[in-house]
Amino acid sequence: MSPYDLAAANTNHVPDWVGDGKEFPCKIAPNRRPTLQRGSQTVTIKDMSESAIHFDEMLDHEDGRRSPYQRYGAWFDEQPLNHLAKKSADAEVFFRRTGITFNVYGQQQAEERLIPFDIVPRIISAHEWSLLTNGIEQRVRAINAFLEDIYHRREILKAGRVPKQLIADNEAWLPQMVGVKPPGGVYTHIVGIDLVRTGENEFFVLEDNARTPSGVSYMLENRETMLHMFPELFSRNRVRKVSNYPSLLRRSLQACIPKRCDEKPVVAVLTPGIHNSAYFEHSFLAEQMGVELVEGHDLRVTDGRIAMRTTQGYRHIDVLYRRIDDEYLDPLTFNPDSVLGVPGIMDVYRSEGITIANAPGTGIADDKAIYSYMPDIVEFYTGEKALLKNVETWRCSEAESLSYVMEHLDELVVKEVHGSGGYGMLVGPAASKKEIEAFRAKLKAKPSNYIAQPTLALSTVPILTEKGLAPRHVDLRPFVLVSPNGIDITPGGLTRVALQEGSLVVNSSQGGGTKDTWVLRE
């Protein structure tokens, strides 16, 4: 029986997937409960072994559904399961025909894969959303102030709140950006903040994505798909719309004009090309904004500006939304072997002939080694306590932390400082002894390459399975636009869901799926 079956929920206060032999893999033994050692902010991680209950966003403890899900739940109760199963299959056809595909690295067979889409929306109340947006806005402001500071006056280093060495030794810190003022004073035009939830009002920032966060096309296409398949749901629920994201993005990019631009600014999206895993998103955003999608070989420097090769000769570009990493941006400045970038673009940038979004060198703000200092960073620049919590983090570069991590590998999540996409990480509670020992060797060899965090009791949201609704762990990536005129957070975001029962890994490259994310009106 599904825990979302109301009758079941009313009789058993505990959802029935708990204690039925399918133990949650991330249980932390009570005698080894992690204590907080780092950061200026105290975070209590619930001891999961005591109750082994994960906060479920649809169900409450008492007698049914949490309020954001009530209308949806009533609608759901009226739907025959086979009808929903058919809709689910329709959605897949819809995605395939539209070509919303994802290239997976390291798998030759599956060159283009669909990210599984679950048709049950993740619903966030207006109140929850306002809590989140206040915290996100504060954090994004701090990130931009931090970037401006470490590339200019370096006050935070002088004040000793962030170790100098951490910046100096970091590959994401670009000396070429020292003293450079990005057009409009904006460093991170687009930010994706990854959040997880553990309780009613318990949200944690898992990661700040300040380089080139992806996934926004899925936020938009997931909504499009839901509107197409279940129009009646949107007349029953007051869901805030996400569809104006592309026009806001364009407006926000056009608000950061480089000095040399004297007419209406021309925007373009720079993609590594058709074989990149996120190519669909690049072309989608260019199409939705009504701007050109360019590759490095379409561009060159002319008259101290960047120009694209058109059927009528070279035409200037003023704002480049680049979806390639810093390293590949300019072979004359960074990786000399890069063919994806534009030779000389950094010179043009420094002489204010082009706006690059996000600015080069923003990676230093979302680096996993910096992450643990975020509460200090927020406080330093905003003068306020951080509204959104950080997950407790052990920096393996520090001897004391390293020895703690070594002793508790079976209960921690260990991540590479510079890794992304869920690769090269260890989920202790889910790993075999052999895997743990193999990882221990890697950790020992280069401790500064890793950080460790406790396994959080991530919230669950139901997905549709053959047998009805079933809980699965989720995270949330809202998308933030920063322009000189202010910060704009699209009410929604990308909800990623670990489709395997009990799994905590939501990355699309590792079998995660997505959901439409609803933010309700007041």
Place this chain on the structure above:
Amino acid sequence: MLGKTAGGLYWMFRYLERGENTARLVDAGLHIALTHAQSEDDQWDSLLETTEARRQFEASGRIADRQNVLEFLLSDRSNPSSVLSCFHAARTNARLVRTAITREVWESVNETWLTLNEALSRPIIVSELPDLLALIRRQNSLVRGALHGTMLRNDTYDFCRLGSAVERADNTSRILDVKYYVLLPTAIPVGSPFDNVQWESVLRSVSGQRAYRWLHGTDVSASGIADFLIFDTRMPRSLMFSLRETTDLLASLETAYAMTVESHAMAKRQMDVLDGQSVKQVIETGLHEFLQSFRQDNASRAVQIEQDFRF
């Protein structure tokens, strides 16, 4: 528009046209093979000749029998001109230019690829072939329809049609070239049954049987067919039609861009040469030589187009 985008549109439609024409050729070949068993092997051989794929086919060490040739032309991924490869290339180009085409055009190309990829991944069975070939033509019509019905009539549209026109001129001239010997009055006595079969196959390859009969009744002659496929501007797959379309499109691009391009001048010169000739002259001076030189001109114009518009 980006030069790369213009190139992507142009090549997308060249590949669609090529894939469709190969399917038409196979259809004509199949028709003859099924109705005239004695000439079957020749038929498959001449298909390889037409698509200029014989060398590659022979390198693979296979025998030119029905099954091998069919698979090579339709579904062989290692043959860059197979129908499957053409539609894959068309779809790859469509992905490249997604920002320039309407959602309907993109979806029609994408769906065409998904449909044909599935259909052509199964073993080719002769009894199912007519349906398969009809499916290929129908899918391509879907793309053409989406293009016609939803695209702005600007340079984007012109580059798409330019790709079709250039490719079609090339393909029709190849179809004629392979059969040129049967159109020569001395090769085989006119009016023999074999002769008729070959004529029929030429017309069928360009879906021109009915059109020809409308215009000429049952008066089927070698020079009549050559005239029809070279000079008749009412026939959308004739050389003259394709050339005229190419010239018009290049003129339209010149106007839109307020510039002159060499490829347009080349196309006009070719038109003038063709205009001054009759089918009688062409056959007397050598149909094969004529077609070869036409194809060379078409190819060098295609190169010029890529330069003119910075693909």
